[in-house]
Amino acid sequence: MTNSESVRIAENVGEQPPWWRWGPYLSERSWGTVREDYSPNGDAWRYLPHDLARSKAYRWGEDGLAGICDRYQLLVFALGLWNGRDPILKERAFGLDMWEGNHGEDVKDYYFYLDNTPTHSYMRYLYKYPQGEYPYQELIRENQRRAGSGAEFELLDTGIFKDNRYFDVEVEYAKASPDDICIRISAHNRGPDAAPLHILPQLWFRNTWAWSEPRGPIPTIRLLKKAGAYTCLLADSSELPPLPGLLFPYQLGKRYLYADGDCTPLFTNNETHSQRVYGSHATNPSPYVKDAFHRHIINGETCVNPAQTGTKSCLHYRLDIPAGESVQLTLRLTPTAMQQPFADIGRVFSQRRAEADTFYEALHPPKATLEERRVQRQALAGLLWSKQVYLFDVHQWLHGDLPNSPPPASRKKIRNQHWEHLNSMRVLLMPDKWEYPWFAAWDLAIASVPMALVDPAFAKNQLWLMLFEQFQHPNGQLPAYEWDFSDLNPPVHAWAVWRVYNMEKRLHNKTDRNFLETCFHKLLINFTWWTNKVDNHGNNVFEGGFLGLDNIAVVDRSQALPQGEVLEQSDATGWMAMFCLNMMRMALELAGENKAYEGLATKFLQHYVYIGAAMKQMGGRDYQLWDETDGFFYDVLRHPDDSFDKFRVRSLVGLIPLFAVERLEEGWLKPFPSFSANLNWFLANRNHFTQFSCHCLNQGQQSTYLLSVPNQQQIKRLLARVFDQDEFLSPFGMRSLSKVHAGQPFKYGASEVRYEPAEAESKLKGGNSNWRGPVWFPAGFLMIEALRKLDRALGPTFVLDVVLDDNPYPVAMTLGALARELANRMIRLFVPDAQGHRPIYGADPCFRQDPYWRDHILFHEYFHAETGKGLGASHQTWTALVAALIDEWRC
Structure with a gap:
């Protein structure tokens, strides 16, 4: 421009x-x-x-x-x-x-x-x-x-x-x-x-x-x-x-x-x-x-x-x-x-x-309608309005300003006592300047993607700040959010860095290798923290805790379990597999000019393979995170005596492993002889690991390796649930919990997980956010991205029979077509329907009919899975991802 x-x-x-x-x-x-x-x-x-x-x-x-x-x-x-x-x-x-x-x-x-x-x-x-x-x-x-x-x-x-x-x-x-x-x-x-x-x-x-x-x-x-x-x-x-x-x-x-x-x-x-x-x-x-x-x-x-x-x-x-x-x-x-x-x-x-x-x-992309352009512009306006000067010196806050009036001694034991290095005088992108007027690591990373549409420099600045010494802990952890910097958000920072880097290359013909390399070095430290801290038993299965999904689980994942149990998490392990692949791709990009990075690309490829194998065989134990009977990934609660309970809850937890996907084409790998040699050696000599997550696809004269935790059969079984209207497929995107659990709630002891399509009835994490049914933009956006990658790898012959809307007959659809279907449903939330009503406003007559209300769009935190009504925070910045969907699906 x-x-x-x-x-x-x-x-x-x-x-x-x-x-x-x-x-x-x-x-x-x-x-x-x-x-x-x-x-x-x-x-x-x-x-x-x-x-x-x-x-x-x-x-x-x-x-x-x-x-x-x-x-x-x-x-x-x-x-x-x-x-x-x-x-x-x-x-x-x-x-x-x-x-x-x-x-x-x-x-x-x-x-x-x-x-x-x-x-x-x-x-x-x-x-x-x-x-x-x-x-x-x-x-x-x-x-x-x-x-x-x-x-x-x-x-x-x-x-x-x-x-x-x-x-x-x-x-x-x-x-x-x-x-x-x-x-x-x-x-x-x-x-x-x-x-x-x-x-x-x-x-x-x-x-x-x-x-x-x-x-x-x-x-x-x-x-x-x-x-x-x-x-x-x-x-x-x-x-x-x-x-x-x-x-x-x-x-x-x-x-x-x-x-x-x-x-x-x-x-x-x-x-x-x-x-x-x-x-x-x-x-x-x-x-x-x-x-x-x-x-x-x-x-x-x-x-x-x-x-x-x-x-x-x-x-x-x-x-x-x-x-x-x-x-x-x-x-x-x-x-x-x-x-x-x-x-x-x-x-x-x-x-x-x-x-x-x-x-x-x-x-605006050329095929966007007038209404879609209105939505995109207001989404980006809300994103830009949501910048905030974030002033916070944790050391000063803990110890107080005035020697004669110190804060209560108890405050040093309440929260953030291990984060005295954190000192911010930065302008940061808030999740919502009223409900969440403090940064959250994964909200900020995700919101940097739509920000890169309009201001790549600010998007890159935001991603770097979380890796800067005054934010990132000396041990490598990224701060989660001010209520508890030590809590865990999903490790999506590497994904955001890699995506923003590529968006700037695509949209502005600029390749900022200095940004990529600088972030990569700090992400290495963060990755090491995850593997040392959150993989407690060294078996490549992760116990990530909260991970931003508030009440999605049977138990409060932020708290230690009372009898010393360990919750081995499908989502934490899936996020880490995605982290590995993001780091591998960054290392290969950097290896184009510095061959030393090929060794790091190999390291992350191998770590990814070990994680994929662990999800399938759990170190030789008699259970897996993958459940062959149900065709789904579940969390496993392992007791001190090595007995276990599988939490058969069909939720985003079991779909996140799909997000870890990349493809490696034989011809594309020619500039990287060291990485290629190590890949071939690994495939030949460690097949008992690689068979679970590195799948060779012979396409014409060359081979393509699909890096995916589920294999092709398992992908079809998972996606059959994602695009089942009685399970995950909402008229407005992807539900965070299967609708099956409306009539079949999962119970464990005194705890219950039931499908709740709107606000949370359960009060884990204060009841702010409900992950037991509503549509959430980050999850849908990442699923769309995974489908597009899988489609490029598996090609047009890999189809899924799905029943959509009122059509009683299944239609064979490629994964690319399914990605478009999901994107269209999410965009549909904000665009007037045939009656001129935006689903985000539910049945409210003021927003539906009044000319002084109906075109003023709010970008809520999450959405009622059945009606599309916006819920939670009113100006959630990661919902500006709809601007990126319009950019990518209306070009």
């Missing part, structure tokens, strides 16, 4: 890429997070709940609505709202935790990431704000009454949006230059009557000064000018020293916020209201504290600074908007003093919007 946005992307290089200096790096939620938890028991949600968030200064990062900030979040801009009725100033999104009756943590507000470009040159965000009193307590009471059973009680269910009595508040950003940001806030009254609305654009400094003794230097925001044409605030940190902990000096200097229209500037300090947070005995560090705007505007208190200076400011607009009409506010945040700040702002917005259109038109 050659257009203005792609030129900016090309310019975005160096130690501090210019177009990344400002972006949507603000969290949607910092309250209720591990970083802000200084409790003695690790109860993060109750230590800093939503009710205290407006009053307590955050230690590790800010939150807000539609917010932006600089690269290190020294200065923040975000939106505040009040409808004249709410008991709380709307400064951040509200949601419930699992103790309040939900299936898991869940945001209740409706906001949409409508547009964004890789350089954030143009961004658009929409928030739907009710005109009636926000029903905080009703949401809590009703969800508690439901006690986590059935559907969650959502904001739409309260009737608060009846008769369209709400405002569509849209925030747009357009960069005139990397540091010069034009802002438009539009409020549309969708209701039948005029309604009041207070709009409060807020500008504040993150509190960096309260965490030392004595307190550090403090920046200021002050009123610079209040004239008829505009209001100007000056945020000044130019006297502060450079931000510590960086390899280069970083200072923000001065920023001017210009605002048009009639507004009242208000000032306070971003300081904790200690008396409210800690009790009346506490002393406030300043008479002007964080919640001053809330108290002043809603309660009428005299609590803002009359001197019109502070570290937190807002511009208070009091508006009355007639029915069906709208207002628009214009602001500009810039490092330059301007005489006419709004003279060119219309041109900037028009130009950046047009450039965004041009960029995405060039990106």
Whole structure:
């Protein structure tokens, strides 16, 4: 692509890429997070709940609505709202935790990431704000009454949006230059009557000064000018020293916020209201504290600074908007003093919007429909909006900031005490900036794939960061997620590195061998950690624990089993087989220029073969992970006396071994004589291992070796279940648990696994995510990729007879056709059906019919296997994989 946005992307290089200096790096939620938890028991949600968030200064990062900030979040801009009725100033999104009756943590507000470009040159965000009193307590009471059973009680269910009595508040950003940001806030009254609305654009400094003794230097925001044409605030940190902990000096200097229209500037300090947070005995560090705007505007208190200076400011607009009409506010945040700040702002917005259109038109594949293009663009917009400055120094967090006020000693035993090296000042891609405002290793790796469609540099940066010394543990482990960095996510990092490398080669004709080689070295260390730590008995069968699939198993896989049992896992072992093949392919790619890598390619080929053999023969013992009777892979619970129980649960656990697949063509291997010789020796002399997972296919004049844990017969048996509508095949993709378990739940002792197509009834891992039936994009995407690889290896004569939809007769389909079928079903989730309804929105009439709702797309965490309704987190970044599916299946 050659257009203005792609030129900016090309310019975005160096130690501090210019177009990344400002972006949507603000969290949607910092309250209720591990970083802000200084409790003695690790109860993060109750230590800093939503009710205290407006009053307590955050230690590790800010939150807000539609917010932006600089690269290190020294200065923040975000939106505040009040409808004249709410008991709380709307400064951040509200949601419930699992103790309040939900299936898991869940945001209740409706906001949409409508547009964004890789350089954030143009961004658009929409928030739907009710005109009636926000029903905080009703949401809590009703969800508690439901006690986590059935559907969650959502904001739409309260009737608060009846008769369209709400405002569509849209925030747009357009960069005139990397540091010069034009802002438009539009409020549309969708209701039948005029309604009041207070709009409060807020500008504040993150509190960096309260965490030392004595307190550090403090920046200021002050009123610079209040004239008829505009209001100007000056945020000044130019006297502060450079931000510590960086390899280069970083200072923000001065920023001017210009605002048009009639507004009242208000000032306070971003300081904790200690008396409210800690009790009346506490002393406030300043008479002007964080919640001053809330108290002043809603309660009428005299609590803002009359001197019109502070570290937190807002511009208070009091508006009355007639029915069906709208207002628009214009602001500009810039490092330059301007005489006419709004003279060119219309041109900037028009130009950046047009450039965004041009960029995405060039990106959309030619066969994508108009609706599929809309889906792809919004999926990528949500991905780009989900960047967040992730600030966390675990050593500092464990030991505390102030010697005279140390955190409880117990906190050093609660979580993450082995991760004191982890220190992040990075912009990271969050799984969801409200529900999961912290990185998760496998979410981040998977989300890097759709990110590579629009910004390969950022995708590669994300993958490298998890391997960087300040993240990867000295022992080689990658951190899982902040609730427990020592927990285990699936080892998909090598897969993501290899895929992003190849996507950049395909889409941008660029081969970044330095990225590949650098990541490969660190992945070697990670692989060694897995083999030494998780293969406890050295038999190439892995006990991976949690592995991100929450409640999929019969037992909680994060916990040690009570009698010393060992759970030998089909999915953990399958992931490790895939890890081996990814590393083998990377080593061969690097061997094209450095023959030393051929030996490493051989090492990973052989390790893969040992894993494949172990899954089939378990070191000569009388059981296998493969079950010949059922034609499926199962977990095995091995007892200390070597007796065992096979967990006959047909779930993703037994399908993941299919993901480990590659093919080696005899002609393609000619440039690698050492690897070829070792392969031939291994096939000739270790056939008792290779027979299980290295299958020779004679095709014409040359041989092709199919590297696959299941053989051809076993592949057919597994895929027969995947494409059986009574088992795994949903109208919208691949179920995570066979539908057979609806009528035949698996029971083991007091535990039961039953098919649950929607939210989880079982509460393992807090009940956040349900892997007992719903459709999940990562699993479906990896299955599609495996089918395509198998199709290329096995060719058009390898077919499967399947019955699809209402057709009573089976159809013979190649594996490539089955991959397309699965991709189409997953894309179908977001595209209007024959009645114009998007399946992701279920039966909700608002989303199905209302023109102000129906085209605003959410990318949920997972999906109801029977209806397609979106469930879990509302803005899950790995669901942006739908953009990659559209790219690859509509070209």
